[in-house]
Amino acid sequence: MGEAMLKITGLNAYYGRAHILHDVDLTLGRGEVVALLGRNGAGKSTIMKSAMGLLSGRSGRVEFRGRDVGALRPYRISRLGLAYVPEDRRIFSGLTVLENLEVGRRAPADASKPWTPERLFDLFPNLGERRDQDGARLSGGEQQMLTVGRALMGNPLAILLDEPSEGLAPIIVEQMARAVKTLKDEGMSILLSEQNLYFAHAVGDRAYVVDRGRIRYEGRLDEIMANDEIRRAHLAV
Amino acid sequence: MDLSFVVNQVLTGLAGASSLFLVASGLTLIFGVSRIVNFAHGSLFMLGAYAAVTIYGPVVAALGPAIGPWFAMLCAALAVGLVGVAIEVLILRRLYHAPHMLQILATFGIVLIMQDAVVLIWGYDQIVGPRIPGLRGAVTIFGLRFPQYELFMLFAGPAVFVGLWLLLHRTRWGTLVRAATRDREMADILGVDQAKLFTSVFFLGAALAGLAGGLQLPREPANIYLDVRVILEAFVVTVIGGLGSIGGALLASILIGLLQAFGILIFPKSTLVLVFAVMAIVLMFRPWGLLGRPEPQTTSDLAETKAAPPDRPYAAHLVVAVLAVLMVLPLFAPDYIVKLSTQAIIFGLLAFSLNFIVATGGILSFGHAAFFGIGAYTAAIAVKNYGVPAGAALLAAPLIAGVVALGVGWFIVRRTGIYLAMLTLAFAQIVWSVAFQWVELTGGDNGIVGVWMPGWASATGAYYYLTLAVCGTAIAVIWRAVFSPFGYTLRAGRDSALRCDAIGIDLRRHRVLAFALAGTAAGLAGSSFMFLKGGVDPSLLSMDISADALIMSLIGGVQTVVGPLVGAAAFTFLKAYIMPLTDQWRLVLGVIIIVLVLAFPRGIVGFVNARDWFSRTVTRSPIPAVEERTA
């Protein structure tokens, strides 16, 4: 597993007075692809938002690259090299594809080869054809690619990828899976939230199973695939 | 109307439009990223005019007449830009997640401070500005003479528009600004430092206001009334164009500029009414203005606006104790105190009724003075012109205010949030200008004087009891409404209009009724106030009264039921005792507002409650959550 990129310990999160996350512990190693599995409303997105500094009601410890980021504003966390791709994509409407990418652009923290729009268009060819179009006019799949691409433009060291396959056509899901594998090959650490077990299995190494705000199980994805009991108890079958 | 006259009028209108655009573009830019409606924008304009007129002489002496004038205006604009930065960094930055009402009050506090600051520095008298060398003459267009400077202005607006467009579309900064305008939290997630971005936007917006102020000098002297006039015009333009849209601001400026140029021929007395009417009509068909977009829905949890738990009635014994003191007050207190107390009770009703629609109904009104004034004027006119008995006038005037509120409410509840607040403000300004202009009926500037209660009721003590009985009853009625199913429905609608819709509640009807009830109560406060003072004048309809009522709620505690009453009393006595000590009451009030908004947003009652000293906590949220969530 190597050195930890992201390490969450004893995380509790609240929306108002509703207690959503209970003592969540989780680790994402360098170069690892880890999946958060769980049903609707299990708390997967809440874990990611907490890590990104987007929740005010929260206790516990979040470390990124060995540094406590619990008190930092999202933009500071982002500049340390952690990117977040929200499930609702949040493309800037009125901005073209290129402009959306520009908002995310930031020089790499280390000496690695920086992402450019051209490199992204190699990864997602559909986007290249639409570079001057209003981001809001793209199809769902293209928007998903754009939101991932926009996060990559910041040259992050790790990505929180919230439901990248949700609501997409099978062919786009395949493209997305290929892209995630490419990123992994380049050494990117990825925490992925998924309801689609097959997608997670195709790209991921390990997984945490989340149910009602608690981590219920942690293990290799092929073990979870094979374990009917866990799938029935905590995941949509 | 021959052609040359029409052309001349069009050019005049377009020159005016240019000036409007300069101010409105800064306002809309600032609103776009920060979502703050900056009432102080007109003050920045005024500051720009004063700054330019002050440095003009020395700068021109140093640099000569060719570049001196422009350099002076540029310097003034930059200085005002820095003032904008100070405002953002010191005050507004802390309020980005606060409800609209607190943001607006804070910027209103800045308006008050700047008004007194300008008087302190430059005095009350207007300062006539220079005329720019080389642009003093006139050109002949279609046989009519048109001032050169106006021609210059005509091009200044479009030039700034092009510059802004390039800045926003051709630079990385502009891309970030546009992104943050759409979704500032997502920009944050992508590593954009909002604080820096917002500060730079404030700088630009304020500098544009300052520039507009400087450029106005050859047309109009620097004077202390510029701020309010300019902010009202700028609001109209930005609202019609769509808050946050620069293109919309340009379009609306042209519309309003032409309307003013030609409106003056049709409605010589008041183009303001015409302008506000156009705004109302535009909003009827385009709820977000000509080119505006619906307010972005933040899926943010940082901005989480918690739903307030329902207020609990205060411990009954406390109410009884306060009532008992009020009942015996005239027996031992001097006349002066009794008079002040009467006024405090009247303002208590005004603030209480306003807070009812703001906090319970989720309708942020910035024009409550309209109903206060209508009540006052109706009573005065009824007694003076029609010989209606004073008692009947006192009680009938509120009904007129209520009927008007019903009509206005029917219209405005179709809109939400800031657009709704701007409509209420527009309506109040229309009423104000009617009172001001319709001299035969209202006495214009002088108002109507010498209207008193007859006989026994005019005595200080007697009128105190009368007010206590009448206004107290009205307060009790609204209090009942807050805790009735009607009030619960309003609160439910405030917290989630969508969910109310889903369960089949006709929220609009509830809101209209609430607005009418509050309008009636404000009318009663108005007619009571009129008899207390023995007359009316247009100041009762001014923006200051609407703001005062909001400030009273703020002082007492927006989210508490008794807050506005406590706040009204505190405000009335504070004002009565501080005002004789200083000429800078506005400055003092402005500072009080800003301190309250930043440090004690829950007000006196909220503060006391949070300590749990003598009463159960009414709310647990850190900042009053009265903001309307747009659906």
Ligand SMILES: Nc1ncnc2c1ncn2[C@@H]1O[C@H](COP(=O)(O)OP(=O)(O)OP(=O)(O)O)[C@@H](O)[C@H]1O
């Ligand atoms: N803004 C919010 N306010 C209140 N409760 C919320 C909010 N967002 C989420 N919740 C609640 O928190 C719980 C966890 O939600 P979360 O979005 O983390 O789930 P998830 O696992 O990401 O689900 P999904 O697969 O649907 O995205 C849910 O019960 C949800 O109702």
Ligand SMILES: [Mg+2]
């Ligand atoms: Mg989710």
